[in-house]
Amino acid sequence: SGTTRPVRILKYVQRCANSGDVLSVISAIDAYCSKVEWAMNVGDEKGAILDAVVLETRPRYVLELGTYCGYSTLRIAHLLAPGARLITLEMNPHYAQVAIEMFRHAGLDAQVELLVGSSSALIPQLRKKLDIEKFDLVFIDHWKVSYLPDTKLLEECGLLKAGSVLLADNVTCPGAPDYLQYVRNSPRYQSQYFPARLEYLQVEDGVEKSVFLG
Ligand SMILES: O=C(NC/C=C/[C@H]1O[C@@H](n2ccc(=O)cc2)[C@H](O)[C@@H]1O)c1cc([N+](=O)[O-])cc(O)c1O
Ligand SMILES: [Mg+2]
16 A cells, blocks of 8 residues: 555655755645646645735634645744644544654644644634634635535634634636635625745635635
8 A cells, every 4th residue: 555645745745854844845836746746735826815814814723624745734833923823623533643744844843733623613613722813814725615614614613803804715617606606705704815826736725815804
């Protein structure tokens, strides 16, 4: 039985990226996935949009839905102020283990709190479990069919406040049409689309930034 794609990415990073250097880890993942084998990281073009939203939001509490190898987790963690908290949810224990090793190589494992489980099971537990009232920024990049139900769950659990920012990957490819329709038509959101290419490919994608209005 061979390795998995996340393990091959991790091994490449451990071999080629300087440990403790998060930017070299990020560029090593992008190098591997653009030259050797594609993987569903947000990538460097959409990643730059994510960076800009993190910098403008200056979030204290961040939630990520879908860790995978931890690429976007690292991009976010790198830009957070001391004392900020980044929670990332991953339901696949193997992916979670790879991501933890990725965070260790980048020297950011102390900056990230990874919870293993499905978002629908974990989101209702976050307030009690983590003593967090509201999230300032949510990066949504897990199953595309879960974007809308999980957004409604975040609202119902009182985890969003006026000004909370949702940033959703892949709203064009693979697409999250029900989510888009909701955030673009609900009076409770101010939504904006940022077109970009799908990671490592010449295919059209985009991210949607939606500000919760309370
Ligand atoms: O399908 C995609 N993403 C699904 C991501 C799923 C990730 O979220 C986790 N999760 C964590 C918690 C959950 O509750 C559910 C899943 C899964 O265990 C996986 O690690 C995708 C596909 C393409 N593509 O071009 O095909 C491009 C992209 O950028 C994508 O993000
Ligand atoms: Mg994605």
